[in-house]
Amino acid sequence: xxxxxxxxxxxxxxxxxxxxxxxxxxxxxxxxxxxxxxxxxxxxxxxxxxxxxxxxxxxxxxxxxxxxxxxxxxxxxxxxxxxxxxxxxxxxxxxxxxxxxxxxxxx
Amino acid sequence: xxxxxxxxxxxxxxxxxxxxxxxxxxxxxxxxxxxxxxxxxxxxxxxxxxxxxxxxxxxxxxxxxxxxxxxxxxxxxxxxxxxxxxxxxxxxxxxxxxxxxxxxxxxxxxxxxxxxxxxxxxxxxxxxxxxxxxxxxxxxxxxxxxxxxxxxxxxxxxxxxxxxxxxxxxxxxxxxxxxxxxxxxxxxxxxxxxxxxxxxxxxxxxxxxxxxxxxxxxxxxxxxxxxxxxxxxxxxxxxxxxxxxxxxxxxxxxxxxxxxxxxxxxxxxxxxxxxxxxxxxxxxxxxxxxxxxxxxxxxxxxxxxxxxxxxxxxxxxxxxxxxxxxxxxxxxxxxxxxxxxxxxxxxxxxxxxxxxxxxxxxxxxxxxxxxxxxxxxxxxxxxxxxxxxxxxxxxxxxxxxxxxxxxxxxxxxxxxxxxxxxxxxxxxxxxxxxxxxxxxxxxxxxxxxxxxxxxxxxxxxxxxxxxxxxxxxxxxxxxxxxxxxxxxxxxxxxxxxxxxxxxxxxxxxxxxxxx
Numbered sequence: 169x170x171x172x173x174x175x176x177x178x179x180x181x182x183x184x185x186x187x188x189x190x191x192x193x194x195x196x197x198x199x200x201x202x203x204x205x206x207x208x209x210x211x212x213x214x215x216x217x218x219x220x221x222x223x224x225x226x227x228x229x230x231x232x233x234x235x236x237x238x239x240x241x242x243x244x245x246x247x248x249x250x251x252x253x254x255x256x257x258x259x260x261x262x263x264x265x266x267x268x269x270x271x272x273x274x275x
Numbered sequence: 276x277x278x279x280x281x282x283x284x285x286x287x288x289x290x291x292x293x294x295x296x297x298x299x300x301x302x303x304x305x306x307x308x309x310x311x312x313x314x315x316x317x318x319x320x321x322x323x324x325x326x327x328x329x330x331x332x333x334x335x336x337x338x339x340x341x342x343x344x345x346x347x348x349x350x351x352x353x354x355x356x357x358x359x360x361x362x363x364x365x366x367x368x369x370x371x372x373x374x375x376x377x378x379x380x381x382x383x384x385x386x387x388x389x390x391x392x393x394x395x396x397x398x399x400x401x402x403x404x405x406x407x408x409x410x411x412x413x414x415x416x417x418x419x420x421x422x423x424x425x426x427x428x429x430x431x432x433x434x435x436x437x438x439x440x441x442x443x444x445x446x447x448x449x450x451x452x453x454x455x456x457x458x459x460x461x462x463x464x465x466x467x468x469x470x471x472x473x474x475x476x477x478x479x480x481x482x483x484x485x486x487x488x489x490x491x492x493x494x495x496x497x498x499x500x501x502x503x504x505x506x507x508x509x510x511x512x513x514x515x516x517x518x519x520x521x522x523x524x525x526x527x528x529x530x531x532x533x534x535x536x537x538x539x540x541x542x543x544x545x546x547x548x549x550x551x552x553x554x555x556x557x558x559x560x561x562x563x564x565x566x567x568x569x570x571x572x573x574x575x576x577x578x579x580x581x582x583x584x585x586x587x588x589x590x591x592x593x594x595x596x597x598x599x600x601x602x603x604x605x606x607x608x609x610x611x612x613x614x615x616x617x618x619x620x621x622x623x624x625x626x627x628x629x630x631x632x633x634x635x636x637x638x639x640x641x642x643x644x645x646x647x648x649x650x651x652x653x654x655x656x657x658x659x660x661x662x663x664x665x666x667x668x669x670x671x672x673x674x675x676x677x678x679x680x681x682x683x684x685x686x687x688x689x690x691x692x693x694x695x696x697x698x699x700x701x702x703x704x705x706x707x708x709x710x711x712x713x714x715x716x717x718x719x720x721x722x723x724x725x726x727x728x729x730x731x732x733x734x735x736x737x738x739x740x741x742x743x744x745x746x747x748x749x750x751x752x753x754x755x756x757x758x759x760x761x762x763x764x765x766x767x768x769x770x771x772x773x774x775x776x777x778x779x780x781x782x783x784x785x786x787x788x789x790x
Contacts, residue, residue, distance in 0.1 A: 179727055196500030197615040204684075207730070212684040219300035219465045224503040225393055226299045226465065240505040259531075261436045262728040273297050273411045275434045275441065 169193055169200055171245040176253040180260045186251075187211075193245045198222060199252065200229055200240040214248070215263040216240070231264050232254060241244070276399035277352070277627050277647045278449045281654025283514035287661050288316030290443065291409055291653075293578070294416040298400035300465045302453045302604075303646055304629060306392030307505045309375055309383035310347040310775065311640030317372035317381040322346040327330040329641060332377045333606075333634020334760040335775045336485065340613050341632035341649075345641060348648040353384060356647070361398040362386055373514050375639040377538050383640040386749060388578045390506055395643055415441060419722065419735060420448065420479035421669045427479060427622035428667035435733060437592075438724035446661035447621050449653045450609065451646075451726060454627040455489070455744050457737075460688075463495060463507045465782040469666060469737045470744030472628040476609045477787075481617040482631040483780045486744075487751035490637050490761045491700040494520070496603025497560040501587050506601055509563060510639075512629035513779075517577045520546075521562040521595065522554040533567065540636045540761050543600040545701050550599075551701075553669065560599030563611070565591040570641065583595040600700050606633045606643055606761065610779060615653035621660065625653035631777070635760025678718025683734035686717065690741060698749045704763045707753040714746050746787050751778050754789055 178184025189210055191202040203216045204216045219226035222241045229240040232253040240252075258266035267274070276298055279291045291297060298304070313320040325346040330337050356522060357363055357370075362383045364371040372381040386394040403409050410555050414435045421429040421442065429445035451473030456464035473483055494513070496506040512518060513535040520542070522528050529537050529545050537545070546561045555560050565573065574581050581591075608630030615623045625648040633641060693713045697706035719739040724732040755778065757771035758764050781788050 194500070196502070198502050207684040207734075208682070208688050209685070212731045212734060213683045215728045219295050219467060220305055221306055221464075221466060222502050223505040225505065226296070227303045228296055228299055239503075257666075257712075259789075262730075265728055267415045267436070267654075269296050273413045275412050275415055275436075275439075 169195070169247040171247065172249040172251075174251045175206070175207070175264070177214070177263050178260075180264055191245065197240055197245050199231075199233060199243045199245060199250065202245050203240060203252070215228055215261070215265045219233060219264045227266070230268065232256065276403050277650030277728060278451055278654035278657070279409050280399065281651045283406045283656040283748065285655050285658035286344050287658035288410065289409045290445065291403065291411045292415045292417060292430075292443070293413050294435065294467055294471070295401045296413045296671055297411045298396050300405070300467045301393050302405040302465065302468060304396040305463060305505055306395070307508055308391055308511050309373060309385040309640045310376065310643045311375065311383050311638060312353045312432070312644055313382060314350045314353055314370060314372070316369040316565040320380060320382060321549060322349065323516070323676050325382060328378050332638040334636055334770070336634035336759065336777055338631030341611075343705070344652065345632050345645050345648050348651065349644045351449070352644070352647040352651060352708065356395065357400055359398050359402055360559045361394050375384070375514060376536055376562055376634065378640070382563065383509070388580050389505070389511055392643065395647075415569055416666070416733070416736065417475060418674065418785065420475050420619070422479060422619075422780050423667060425480060426620045428466060429692065430667045431672055433724055435488060436728050438729050438732070440671045440725045441698035443568050443668040444667050446659035446664035449615070449623040449625055449657050450628050451625040451653070452628050452652060454605035454608070455748070455771040456602040456605065458679045458691060458694045458741055458745050458748065459489070459699065461495065462602040463492060463505065464602070469741045471740050472624065473608060473747065474740035474743045475694070476617060476619070476624065477780070477782045479748070480620060480782070481619045481622060482610040483608060484610045484777050486630075486637070486747040486780055487755050487778070488606035488635050489602055489748065489759045490539060490606060491543045492603035493539055493546055493600050494563060494598035495535075495603070495728040497556070497597040497599040498558045499589065499596070503587075504583060504756055507603060507626055509596075509598060512577065516565060516568050516572065519567070521564055521565045522549045523556060524554065525562065528554075528561075538636065539639070539667065540763070546600055547701050552603055556597040558597050558599070560597045562595040563598045563750060564595040565592070566595065568592070597643060602699075604637055612655045612665065613652070615649055616656070621698070623653045623657045623662070625649040627709070635762060639676050649680055674721035676722045678722040679719060679735070687738050687741065690714070690717065690738070690745060694745055694748070700750055700761070701763055702752055704753060707749050710749045711746070711753065714742055714749060727742040747780050750765060750787055750789055754778060
């Protein structure tokens with residue numbers, strides 16, 4: 169199976185763009201698996217935020233998939249197109265990474 | 276976080292730095308299981324019994340003083356966290372304690388359901404947030420310890436989101452970065468478990484010990500694909516319900532009779548030997564079966580977890596699942612005394628980053644006990660030293676290495692595969708030499724990050740540390756020509772009394788020197 173991921177890329181204050189990646193996957197694999205595959209096989213400059221990989225313990229991998237806020241680590245890939253964007257209500261850091269730390273824990 | 280709390284309590288001003296979000300990553304938050312501690316609420320107990328079990332599990336290699344600190348201070352830390360509202364499971368008005376493998380009695384406290392580690396993290400995070408003496412800064416990645424005349428004076432860090440170099444001056448510094456399980460393709464780790472603290476300490480001139488002892492958790496989840504759950508989640512199921520470990524002919528191959536009694540190193544070895552003999556499960560592990568348990572029994576033991584399994588398409592009353600050994604914990608680490616001092620003045624270490632307390636094999640439930648007891652001790656001692664130290668100055672520097680022409684994310688995956696295959700739970704001289712050759716071919720310098728979040732630079736940073744720590748593990752494993760605890764050599768299958776000693780590693784120039 170192949171997921172077609174349309175991924176928002178860009179820096180704060182710039183226009184940004186969507187890049188498309190075709191990601192092979194097996195039943196049960198997740199959006200985070202897909203993003204990690206892109207970094208290993210296509211483009212290591214893609215910025216994503218996660219810590220615990222797929223235990224859903226760290227709660228760091230929140231992004232928007234097709235307009236809905238989800239955890240990338242528990243959202244399954246589908247055999248079709250998915251649009252991945254950073255959280256809209258948080259300040260952008262880069263690509264899919266937003267500032268989600270409590271205000272008093274920032275540098 | 277416990278170190279920060281203890282230091283602040285002792286009057287120090289504390290800076291708590293994390294490369295990601297404070298208290299969300301790391302190993303503790305992933306620990307779903309239990310905490311071993313001789314509080315004696317289920318049945319009479321004493322820390323000396325806990326110590327005896329810890330030393331026994333360590334196969335003759337425990338640093339007795341560190342093991343004693345873990346066992347003796349454990350109860351106080353557990354009660355302190357109880358007062359902070361952690362919510363340890365209770366039964367008939369006392370703390371509920373279960374009997375985990377390797378313990379002589381019911382000793383392990385927990386938070387239901389499979390929530391022990393997250394509850395510890397959350398409780399400490401809430402505590403830290405309430406202490407104005409602790410300044411917390413996330414997304415700050417420490418690249419090296421700052422030294423002056425061989426004394427630790429703080430750290431050099433990079434603000435990950437902007438690429439800015441951040442010098443940190445400190446009167447005393449505590450490394451509490453956890454272990455190295457990310458070195459392995461099959462691991463139960465957070466992304467930040469690439470051995471950062473070991474690499475920092477080694478480059479600062481500190482000594483590492485017992486680096487060959489990587490604990491593989493025998494029954495990590497293998498198949499079918501499971502998301503939203505920790506891969507080591509089957510362990511507490513086995514504590515409560517037993518569960519049968521079966522080979523491809525659906526026969527039990529450990530002398531367990533449905534109970535959960537085998538120590539981790541023995542179970543890991545037995546599963547891999549079944550696989551090697553062609554009796555493994557389809558994905559290369561073993562079957563785990565709870566089909567002898569009724570639905571009501573499963574639900575009473577695991578409540579909502581049963582629904583999370585159902586969401587993954589798993590019904591334990593009708594199917595077996597596949598499990599296999601998975602890198603879980605590292606017994607080795609930075610050499611420290613019972614004041615948590617490393618061999619570098621003003622540099623302390625705490626938790627899994629410290630080697631020695633668990634010898635060649637860690638007893639189930641000792642990891643969080645180690646994290647909190649060592650953290651508390653390190654924080655108190657670092658604060659005492661800081662109180663009589665003048666604030667040093669540290670200037671900003673950032674990497675000036677050449678950016679290598681490779682995909683660092685791919686190089687990390689390749690290194691993980693090499694380590695899993697050649698330096699995993701079953702080792703041979705030939706395999707270890709292959710791994711060392713691969714590691715030597717990876718020469719990584721750290722360049723300055725580009726402006727903004729430079730994801731590739733973060734991978735280069737990780738690759739540089741993982742490579743160094745992998746070299747320590749493989750060289751120590753090659754030198755130890757015996758099998759002991761978590762270190763199993765197929766070419767030296769027996770323990771050798773002459774090897775009842777530890778190996779230390781120091782960096783001389785760019786070379787890891789074993790002694």
